[in-house]
Amino acid sequence: MEIIAIANQKGGVGKTTTAVNLTASLAAKRKRVLLIDLDPQGNATSGTGLDKNDLDLTVADVLLDGVSLAAATVQSPAGFDVIGANRELAGLDITLMGQTNSHELLKAAMGVLIADQSVNKPYDYIIMDCAPSLNLLTVNALIATDSVIIPMQCEYYALEGLADLSQTIERLTELNPTLYIRGVVRTLFDARNTLANDVSAELQAHFGDIMYKTHIPRNIRLAEAPAHGVPVLEFDKNSKGAMAYQQLAAEVIKQSPKKSAERLK
Template sequence: MSDNHARNSAPRVISVANQKGGVGKTTTAINLGTALAAIKQRVVIIDLDPQGNASTGLGVPPADRQVTAFDILVGDEPLQSALTKTVVPGLQIVPSDVLLSGAELELANDNRRSYRLKRAIEAYVADANREGIDYILIDCPPSLNVLTVNALTASDAILVPLQCEFFALEGLTQLLKTVERVRGHLNAKLDIQGLVLTMYDSRNNLSAEVAADVREHFGEKVYKTVIPRNVRVSEAPSMGKPVLLYDLSCAGSKAYVALAKEVVRQERKRKSEQESEIA
């Protein structure tokens, strides 16, 4: 696929989501976004978690969050007004702060509340994709609320970080039921982009067992790349940096670059198949 062709098409909108907390969701959003930018993709991350960890982890201090995801969802601000540069060239973020936790109450009387983010993204893409954005990644909160529903309604697909631990599949079952409900009522095109195994410990038999179980159940939907348990990945957010800027040579950085390449190959294959169907 030519670069010009990629630049002229709409960005792929992907929710990074899991209703279970502590699975590496924000870490994956930050570092996958960074790795995609490192391989010349242009990326926007929408921080849709009131904790604002994705914003902090990409070096955006609270004082610089002048327009946030709350203003997009509740105040009808255009998405481009919230775009904020990060420490990563080619990667922008719509930041978040604690105000976002009030979105559910603020939107309680809006019958179309589930579509607010979708409308904002569509308006942005129609008006401003002259910038050639390739991917919009949405970092979702670890719960099913109006924020997660907005993200899934606005997305082409969902990418699920899955920790290699005993209850991993149980949490995944709940998430897949949510995806089915969203498909049925709000977004019929929502697809499973893929499952990425995180916090994998090669010294732990349980990690290998969980990985084998997930691959048996979901086959090619599971990325070949596995994100290892890595102390440098854990340290990086406290420095306001993704791990690729904190320590490019560590195992975690290499894994996220490999994952980004897998995602891009997957997207090129999907577009090629679409074009073949149209032809």
């Protein structure tokens, strides 16, 4: 089982779109996947067809009341398992302020889930959608995860954000020494745009072989699907967006053994 956080401090770069559609594409390839929404906006939750304001248990109950991840898991209309989030998560930073283990609550819950899994059929992947800030929730995700996938929009500000991002990951490796960047994925990509191509080349030079080959194009079907509460694969499986996320899922599956081996070095 591999845990992957989808993270970038910038908002609107395609984190949630990537989390939902990567999960759906992995599930379509017969992988057993759990999607955990860690953003109080609950976009990943509603994007899989769940009513975020009508959930018995959310990730807030896991972090605040010690409810198990297994108990908070529901099967989404999209067909895979989801742990939802909503506004209840928003006050977490303040509620947990001063609690000594507040950074490690998700990691502890994950430990229980992993132990459970030895009895049940284990997940192949757990995908976590993070909020666009380095708040306590995101820190919990980055401590609980094995790796991070960073969605990046190919615009000038992406380059400016690179230093911040490297610094964040570096700070987090003090708390999670085995944390690594599994890959960087170019999102909202417009191949006809010169600046996008220039930035893409710079990102490639900066990140080298951790850059995914798949470029996620700017595709209206990807933006429309959430309004229907379905991943794009279900909304329009022949769209460029759906095909790109399937290609990304294939890359993610293919890279697994190599990255695991590297981590053992």
